[in-house]
Amino acid sequence: MSPYPSTIVNLIKNISKLPGIGEKTAERLAMHILRAPRKEAEQLSRSIVEAKEKVRLCKLCYGLSDDEVCKLCTDPTRDASLLCVVEQPADMVAMEKSGAFIGRYHILSGVLSPMNGVGPEDIRMGELIAKIQRGRIKEVVLATSTSVEGEATASYIAERLGTYSLKVTRIASGVPMGGDLKYVDQVTLKKAMEARHDL
Amino acid sequence: MSPYPSTIVNLIKNISKLPGIGEKTAERLAMHILRAPRKEAEQLSRSIVEAKEKVRLCKLCYGLSDDEVCKLCTDPTRDASLLCVVEQPADMVAMEKSGAFIGRYHILSGVLSPMNGVGPEDIRMGELIAKIQRGRIKEVVLATSTSVEGEATASYIAERLGTYSLKVTRIASGVPMGGDLKYVDQVTLKKAMEARHDL
Numbered sequence: 001m002s003p004y005p006s007t008i009v010n011l012i013k014n015i016s017k018l019p020g021i022g023e024k025t026a027e028r029l030a031m032h033i034l035r036a037p038r039k040e041a042e043q044l045s046r047s048i049v050e051a052k053e054k055v056r057l058c059k060l061c062y063g064l065s066d067d068e069v070c071k072l073c074t075d076p077t078r079d080a081s082l083l084c085v086v087e088q089p090a091d092m093v094a095m096e097k098s099g100a101f102i103g104r105y106h107i108l109s110g111v112l113s114p115m116n117g118v119g120p121e122d123i124r125m126g127e128l129i130a131k132i133q134r135g136r137i138k139e140v141v142l143a144t145s146t147s148v149e150g151e152a153t154a155s156y157i158a159e160r161l162g163t164y165s166l167k168v169t170r171i172a173s174g175v176p177m178g179g180d181l182k183y184v185d186q187v188t189l190k191k192a193m194e195a196r197h198d199l
Numbered sequence: 200m201s202p203y204p205s206t207i208v209n210l211i212k213n214i215s216k217l218p219g220i221g222e223k224t225a226e227r228l229a230m231h232i233l234r235a236p237r238k239e240a241e242q243l244s245r246s247i248v249e250a251k252e253k254v255r256l257c258k259l260c261y262g263l264s265d266d267e268v269c270k271l272c273t274d275p276t277r278d279a280s281l282l283c284v285v286e287q288p289a290d291m292v293a294m295e296k297s298g299a300f301i302g303r304y305h306i307l308s309g310v311l312s313p314m315n316g317v318g319p320e321d322i323r324m325g326e327l328i329a330k331i332q333r334g335r336i337k338e339v340v341l342a343t344s345t346s347v348e349g350e351a352t353a354s355y356i357a358e359r360l361g362t363y364s365l366k367v368t369r370i371a372s373g374v375p376m377g378g379d380l381k382y383v384d385q386v387t388l389k390k391a392m393e394a395r396h397d398l
Contacts, residue, residue, distance in 0.1 A: 003295035005265040007253045011246040017239060019231050025219070031289060032218050033247055034254055034263070040216060041251045047210040048244040051229065052237055054206045064233070066204035090230060096202030 008034070062107040062124060064089045072096075072104065079103045081138040085128065085157060087111055087145055095143060103141075106131060111149040112156055123153070125160065132164055139167040146173055207233070261306040261323060263288045271295075271303065278302045280337040284327065284356060286310055286344060294342060302340075305330060310348040311355055322352070324359065331363055338366040345372055 002009050008030055016026035033041050057063065058070035065071070072078060082103025086092050092105050108123040120126075131137065142157055144150040158168045174192035175184050184192075201208050207229055215225035232240050256262065257269035264270070271277060281302025285291050291304050307322040319325075330336065341356055343349040357367045373391035374383050383391075 003271070003292040005254060005263055005269065007246075007250050007265050008263060011250045014239075014243040014246045017235075017243070018228050020224070020227070027292075028219070029217050030250065034250060036216075038251055040213075041247050044213040044216070045244045045247040047206075047213045048232055048240050048247075051206050051210040051233060052240045055204060055233055064204055064207060066206050070204065072202070093202045093226075 061092075061105040062089075062109070062127075063092050063105060080136055082141065083131065083137045083139070084141045084143050086143045087150065087153075091143065091145070101141070103139075108144070108153070111144060111147070111153040113149055120156070120160075125157070128157070129160070132161065132166065137166055139169060142168065142170045260291075260304045261288075261308070261326075262291050262304060279335055281340065282330065282336045282338070283340045283342050285342045286349065286352075290342065290344070300340070302338075307343070307352070310343060310346075310352040312348055319355070319359075324356070327356070328359070331360065331365065336365055338368060341367065341369045 004012070011030045011033065012023065012026045015021060015029050016023050018026075021029070033044070054066050055064055056066075056068075058065035058068070058073055060069050060073040063070050063072065079102050082101070083106055084092075084095060084101050084103060085106045085108065086095065087108055087110060089107055092107055095101050095105075106124070106128050108125075108128075110118060110123055112118055112120065112123060132140070140157075140161060142154040144154045144157075154170055158170070161168050172195060173188065174195060175181065175188060181189070203211070210229045210232065211222065211225045214220060214228050215222050217225075220228070232243070253265050254263055255267075257264035257267070257272055259268050259272040262269050262271065278301050281300070282305055283291075283294060283300050283302055284305045284307065285294065286307055286309060288306055291306055294300050294304075305323070305327050307324075307327075309317060309322055311317060311319065311322060331339070339356075339360060341353040343353045343356075353369055357369070360367050371394060372387065373394060374380065374387060380388070
């Protein structure tokens with residue numbers, strides 16, 4: 001018999017379904033919720049349901065949005081001639097946090113993976129081509145990940161876009177900032193050496 | 200401007216109020232909730248509110264309970280002549296998990312702390328005495344923590360119970376199991392040496 005009443009057992013069980021939360025942590029969080037002001041617990045509970053109900057994909061960039069078109073796609077200060085292609089919404093968030101990009105996004109739903117039956121039409125290639133055919137875009141920055149599949153997807157997209165008169169670029173690979181050279185893998189070091197530039 | 204829509208910003212904010220959950224983890228959990236099946240998110244949301252609504256203190260032991268009297272206090276297989284005194288509900292849970300105790304509990308609401316104005320009547324001493332006066336209890340096990348205040352509280356209770364004809368015991372102190380002697384503090388080692396027993 002569990003030493004907790006069933007309501008708490010249930011709460012612990014549901015919390016421990018979250019990724020990276022073990023039973024001990026779930027217990028601690030459940031105890032915090034029991035002690036916390038009622039308002040705080042209700043806000044947490046409501047925000048979970050609201051997120052599920054309201055959040056959808058922006059119909060332009062396919063990022064997460066509360067509305068049909070996201071804040072970023074409707075922002076007139078963003079450069080509509082620049083388009084950054086990323087794999088998933090989280091990548092867009094990371095890029096936005098860096099503050100390095102001032103254009104708009106196109107979010108694929110993953111990467112090409114012929115072994116798993118994921119072809120171009122499964123990762124919104126048609127939608128990307130349609131955007132480009134509208135003619136406003138001058139540069140497409142390919143910011144898929146640097147995994148084998150991410151690289152292959154970037155190469156594929158670059159090839160497909162070869163017929164349009166626009167610049168296609170790829171984000172740089174190299175030694176991460178603050179990185180200790182002796183811990184950096186050989187492939188990355190090779191990339192960094194090949195892409196060396198004047199100072 | 201946050202790269203997330205406001206519903207997600209709100210969810211992240213509420214999750215990061217939980218103890219030990221930083222903003223990064225809150226983001227990860229929020230993303231999981233967005234991807235998870237709707238049913239799972241609703242269950243989590245509902246169990247939070249239910250826990251706040253249903254859980255109260257058992258009117259006998261003052262532990263956490265779904266009903267007026269908790270499962271443990273109504274369990275006829277528990278030895279009603281044994282009473283374990285602990286500081287808080289979490290201590291009772293820990294003791295129950297050890298499976299070492301077969302009696303009932305009395306949960307104080309903390310420890311005596313004259314410096315902070317916490318006197319005997321603030322930690323349910325009256326309720327403890329009333330239980331003992333009913334005459335069924337033969338042994339009281341003092342399982343307050345081994346902090347200075349926990350020890351003082353145990354001493355105080357032992358003294359108060361001196362006038363009743365019952366056994367008052369204190370849980371043993373010593374080297375924790377699996378403990379490496381060289382990392383154990385001096386006070387604990389002294390206690391362990393003083394309380395040495397025949398093999």
